[in-house]
Amino acid sequence: MSDKWLSSGSDWTFELLEKYDQAIGALARDFGLDTYPNQIEVISSEQMIDAYSSVGMPVGYHHWSFGKAFMSTQKNYQRGNMGLAYEIVINSNPCIAYLMEENTMTMQALVIAHACYGHNSFFKGNYLFRTWTDAEAILDYLVFARGYVAQCEERYGEERVELLLDSCHALMNLGVDRYKRPAPLSMVKEEQRLREREEYLQLQINDLWRTLPPSPDVASNRKKSERFPEEPQENLLYFFEKHAPRLEPWEREIVRIVRKIAQYFYPQRQTQIMNEGWATFWHYTLLQTLYEQGRVNDGFMFEFLQSHTNVIYQPPFDHPAYSGINPYALGFAMYRDIQRICTEPDDEDRHWFPDLVDSDWRESLDFAMRNFKDESFIAQYLSPRLIREFHLFAIEDDDQEPELKVTAIHNDEGYLKVRRTLADQHNLGNREPNIQVYSVDRYGDRSLTLRHYQSNRMPLGETTSEMLKHVVRLWGYDVRLESVDPKGNIVESQVCKANPDIRH
Amino acid sequence: MSQIIDRRAAGKNKSADNRRRFLRRFRTQIRKAVSDAVSDRNIDDLDRGEKISIPARDLTEPVFQHGPGGIRRQVHPGNKEFSTGDRIPRPKGGGQGNGGSGASDQGEGLDDFVFELTREEFLNFFFDDLALPDMVKKQLTALPDTKKARAGFSRDGSPANLHVVRSFRSAIGRRLAMGAAPRRELMALEEALSQLEEKGETETLEALALRAEIETLKKRIQAIPFIDTFDLRYTNQIDKPEPTSQAVMFCLMDVSGSMDEVRKDIAKRFFMLLHLFLTRNYERIEVVFIRHHTVAKEVDEDDFFHSRETGGTVVSSALAMLANIMDERYPTTAWNIYVAQASDGDNFVDDTPRCGKLLTKRILPRVQYFAYVEINALSPQSLWREYTRIAAGADNFALRRIDGEAEIFPVFRDLFRRQPA
Numbered sequence: 001m002s003d004k005w006l007s008s009g010s011d012w013t014f015e016l017l018e019k020y021d022q023a024i025g026a027l028a029r030d031f032g033l034d035t036y037p038n039q040i041e042v043i044s045s046e047q048m049i050d051a052y053s054s055v056g057m058p059v060g061y062h063h064w065s066f067g068k069a070f071m072s073t074q075k076n077y078q079r080g081n082m083g084l085a086y087e088i089v090i091n092s093n094p095c096i097a098y099l100m101e102e103n104t105m106t107m108q109a110l111v112i113a114h115a116c117y118g119h120n121s122f123f124k125g126n127y128l129f130r131t132w133t134d135a136e137a138i139l140d141y142l143v144f145a146r147g148y149v150a151q152c153e154e155r156y157g158e159e160r161v162e163l164l165l166d167s168c169h170a171l172m173n174l175g176v177d178r179y180k181r182p183a184p185l186s187m188v189k190e191e192q193r194l195r196e197r198e199e200y201l202q203l204q205i206n207d208l209w210r211t212l213p214p215s216p217d218v219a220s221n222r223k224k225s226e227r228f229p230e231e232p233q234e235n236l237l238y239f240f241e242k243h244a245p246r247l248e249p250w251e252r253e254i255v256r257i258v259r260k261i262a263q264y265f266y267p268q269r270q271t272q273i274m275n276e277g278w279a280t281f282w283h284y285t286l287l288q289t290l291y292e293q294g295r296v297n298d299g300f301m302f303e304f305l306q307s308h309t310n311v312i313y314q315p316p317f318d319h320p321a322y323s324g325i326n327p328y329a330l331g332f333a334m335y336r337d338i339q340r341i342c343t344e345p346d347d348e349d350r351h352w353f354p355d356l357v358d359s360d361w362r363e364s365l366d367f368a369m370r371n372f373k374d375e376s377f378i379a380q381y382l383s384p385r386l387i388r389e390f391h392l393f394a395i396e397d398d399d400q401e402p403e404l405k406v407t408a409i410h411n412d413e414g415y416l417k418v419r420r421t422l423a424d425q426h427n428l429g430n431r432e433p434n435i436q437v438y439s440v441d442r443y444g445d446r447s448l449t450l451r452h453y454q455s456n457r458m459p460l461g462e463t464t465s466e467m468l469k470h471v472v473r474l475w476g477y478d479v480r481l482e483s484v485d486p487k488g489n490i491v492e493s494q495v496c497k498a499n500p501d502i503r504h
Numbered sequence: 505m506s507q508i509i510d511r512r513a514a515g516k517n518k519s520a521d522n523r524r525r526f527l528r529r530f531r532t533q534i535r536k537a538v539s540d541a542v543s544d545r546n547i548d549d550l551d552r553g554e555k556i557s558i559p560a561r562d563l564t565e566p567v568f569q570h571g572p573g574g575i576r577r578q579v580h581p582g583n584k585e586f587s588t589g590d591r592i593p594r595p596k597g598g599g600q601g602n603g604g605s606g607a608s609d610q611g612e613g614l615d616d617f618v619f620e621l622t623r624e625e626f627l628n629f630f631f632d633d634l635a636l637p638d639m640v641k642k643q644l645t646a647l648p649d650t651k652k653a654r655a656g657f658s659r660d661g662s663p664a665n666l667h668v669v670r671s672f673r674s675a676i677g678r679r680l681a682m683g684a685a686p687r688r689e690l691m692a693l694e695e696a697l698s699q700l701e702e703k704g705e706t707e708t709l710e711a712l713a714l715r716a717e718i719e720t721l722k723k724r725i726q727a728i729p730f731i732d733t734f735d736l737r738y739t740n741q742i743d744k745p746e747p748t749s750q751a752v753m754f755c756l757m758d759v760s761g762s763m764d765e766v767r768k769d770i771a772k773r774f775f776m777l778l779h780l781f782l783t784r785n786y787e788r789i790e791v792v793f794i795r796h797h798t799v800a801k802e803v804d805e806d807d808f809f810h811s812r813e814t815g816g817t818v819v820s821s822a823l824a825m826l827a828n829i830m831d832e833r834y835p836t837t838a839w840n841i842y843v844a845q846a847s848d849g850d851n852f853v854d855d856t857p858r859c860g861k862l863l864t865k866r867i868l869p870r871v872q873y874f875a876y877v878e879i880n881a882l883s884p885q886s887l888w889r890e891y892t893r894i895a896a897g898a899d900n901f902a903l904r905r906i907d908g909e910a911e912i913f914p915v916f917r918d919l920f921r922r923q924p925a
Contacts, residue, residue, distance in 0.1 A: 014508060014510065018506075018508055021506045022506075025506060037506065037507070038506035039506070039507050039509065040506055040507065040508045040509065041508075041509045041510075041511040042508070042509070042510050043511045043512060044512045047511065047512070047514070047518070049519075050519050053522070054519075062521045062522055062525060063522065064522065064525040064526040064528070064529040065565055066519065066522040067519060067521075067522030067523040067524070067526030067527075068526050068563060068617070070519040070522060070523060071523060071526065071619040072617065072619070075618065094507070098511075101512055116506065158525070158528075162529070166565070169565060170565065170567055171567075172567070173567055173568070174568065314581055314582075316581055316584075317580035317581060317582045318584075319582070322582075325579070325580075325581065391582050391583040391584070392579050392580070392581055392583065393579065393580060393583040393586055394577060394578070394579050395577070395579075395592075396575065396576070397576040397577075397578070398574075398575045402594075403591040403594060404592045404593075404594055405589070405590070405591055406587065406588060406589065406590040406591075406592065407577070407588065408588055409583055409586060409587055409588055410583065411588070413588065414588060418579055421577050421578070421579050425577070425578060425579060432569075432570075433568045433569065435568055454574070456574045456575035456576065456577075457574035457575055458570045458571075458573060458575070458576070459570070459571045459572075459573045459574060460568065460569070460570065460571055461568075461570055461571035461572075462571060463564075463566035463567065463568065463569055464568065467566050467567070467568050
């Protein structure tokens with residue numbers, strides 16, 4: 001055994017973890033990675049399943065859906081149908097990373113490099129995370145949420161809380177502000193504000209829904225056609241929290257909790273390729289550097305490379321295992337490609353990426369990591385060379401045509417089109433139906449109208465009627481959903497009636 | 505900068521509460537699955553968990569999704585032969601066409617959701633059907649108790665079990681044994697010294713040397729430890745299972761044409777419950793199945809529940825057989841005998857007095873308990889009247905008429921009252 005090796009066997013110990021963490025951390029700092037402090041927690045596989053089923057929240061309120069996730073994960077794991085992820089990392093300060101005790105030393109080192117320095121620096125640097133999430137306060141907020149939900153269950157019964165949470169979870173994806181920055185979270189403030197807020201809010205609502213006839217001079221000032229809300233609202237949960245007429249104060253608070261958590265996870269859904277690619281790029285670069293310095297041996301590298309290549313495997317479209325673009329594969333390839341363009345550009349690169357060529361690759365990568373999300377990252381950086389390497393091709397599936405059409409492949413005419421299509425494909429706004437609150441019949445039957453703004457004539461799926469029931473549960477009165485084409489014509493509409501006996 | 509924490513010892517069962525909620529939420533579906541599972545099980549096989557499967561569509565968590573249709577543009581990797589403008593037939597099942605929209609990403613959406621119920625959970629669902637009171641459920645669900653029994657002494661154990669007297673006794677023994685040789689020597693030396701002193705040679709070199717030697721010997725004897733870990737004795741305790749006796753359970757059932765599947769199923773649950781109760785109280789249980797129409801026959805469980813015959817009903821044939829088997833194989837000195845009889849109440853009228861006689865003379869004096877259930881009977885007939893008369897005079901005989909599973913339990917109430925387990 002060489003003196004320089006950090007370890008030579010596959011077993012890990014806490015001393016070794018510390019040694020690797022120090023070595024990898026020092027390298028990461030040399031490369032200029034800026035991270036939150038790390039909190040590395042070693043856990044058992046059972047605890048990993050726990051962490052899994054609560055979508056990675058270290059503390060969460062109780063809900064049957066987490067139980068369901070736990071049971072199906074446990075079953076699959078016990079049957080050997082799936083391995084567990086090697087790690088889970090939480091966007092918090094300090095950044096919490098879970099390591100499973102079953103991992104070998106090599107895997108632990110990989111996870112430390114991947115999670116504690118890759119993901120961690122992404123959480124700290126990327127603009128979406130900086131804008132939308134509050135790493136300092138999330139743990140406190142989750143503790144507050146768990147306590148609040150438990151308190152409501154005690155007071156109002158588990159089942160009532162559960163039904164409300166079901167509806168909120170169903171609308172979680174429509175519970176985020178896409179453009180407005182949320183106020184920072186704070187557990188103390190949340191609690192302080194709670195009591196005043198509950199009373200005050202109820203007053204507000206009551207005023208909005210005043211049933212007494214307004215005095216004549218007020219009525220004359222108010223135009224009958226005045227719309228509410230004035231502009232369509234994209235954040236359904238926010239709208240219900242503020243304006244749903246029949247929710248009680250504690251119910252509004254629970255809507256708010258789900259909304260806040262949805263907001264916290266929103267950036268993760270928008271930066272899959274960037275985030276995983278970044279972490280993969282850095283675990284590769286960091287461990288490779290350790291190897292070049294002679295600090296890990298060949299056995300270590302074989303094991304590492306084997307699992308690394310598994311992670312970045314991209315099956316072709318006609319492969320039985322194909323399930324879309326592998327974010328690890330594409331992300332890793334793109335960051336490597338940017339590095340290559342900076343250090344060893346060819347003529348094509350000079351033409352396509354004049355700004356990158358001969359720049360410092362660390363600075364360029366850092367810039368890319370900080371200022372993009374998947375959609376814009378692809379639009380900005382996907383190079384013709386990668387399109388060729390991945391043999392990417394674009395397909396158009398129009399239900400009015402009998403056949404699918406290949407619209408672009410990896411050639412000079414196709415590069416831009418493939419890149420544009422792939423970028424659009426990663427725009428969350430295109431993947432999920434765009435549904436907004438359109439209007440409320442304030443002086444009539446209090447019914448709510450939602451509008452689905454269709455793109456590419458895509459209709460809503462079969463869950464829609466089930467979903468409208470959830471909307472009705474939150475709103476309390478009839479709900480209408482209209483699908484609108486780009487010209488503003490209503491092409492489809494459904495109504496879900498509120499059951500007058502369902503509440504109170 | 506980094507902090508490494510070992511969390512493995514921290515709470516494992518973080519999801520237990522969520523699991524409980526899941527079970528509560530889907531109790532209707534699970535209860536049905538449990539009920540199906542019970543029908544498939546042998547009656548002595550109730551006491552374990554079960555793999556439960558409920559339709560996945562019942563537990564989806566919906567979100568707004570795009571349905572099929574419209575225009576979709578997708579990029580895929582691995583192009584081999586396509587060029588721009590090619591037209592490809594739409595793949596069947598729409599997998600490619602819809603790829604990327606939520607619906608098909610969910611993958612296993614259509615399979616049943618399968619999970620394991622633990623033994624406790626399974627029994628709880630089973631008991632829910634039977635409307636058991638909580639106290640009884642607890643008794644049944646509890647694992648067999650073991651009792652700590654003394655079994656001599658051992659050299660190791662927990663400090664709480666330290667046996668002081670024994671430890672001191674062995675300390676004394678050890679001190680004696682270790683001190684024996686030096687003491688013998690000491691006595692010899694003291695003897696020699698006193699002889700010298702008698703001669704008046706108290707200050708001679710010899711005497712001084714003797715005194716010095718005596719001094720070292722005394723120190724050596726003193727240095728023997730008063731108590732040593734070697735001396736410690738602990739009371740030894742072993743786990744002894746509480747139920748120690750054995751029992752036999754006779755299942756008697758009328759299998760004439762009028763006992764249909766529904767009635768048999770109720771009967772089966774009745775037998776199962778009795779069996780479960782007996783397992784809690786006895787270490788070893790045998791089950792004997794006797795079915796009868798006009799003649800009785802000892803059969804195995806499968807035949808017992810699944811064969812169907814037609815014909816009249818002569819209950820005494822089964823009772824006579826029961827009495828004979830007891831005579832031959834299960835002497836009351838070695839066995840606790842339980843009998844459970846299920847029937848739809850039909851009997852050949854002239855046979856009833858014979859049944860009464862068999863019961864009072866040969867059977868009831870020897871059994872712990874005889875339970876009779878009449879399932880979905882139309883109106884009380886001769887057998888019921890005869891049995892009612894007998895029950896009035898015997899405290900180990902219980903009978904009930906039941907129309908459904910929930911009424912099985914009252915039969916057991918007497919049993920539990922008589923036998924505080």
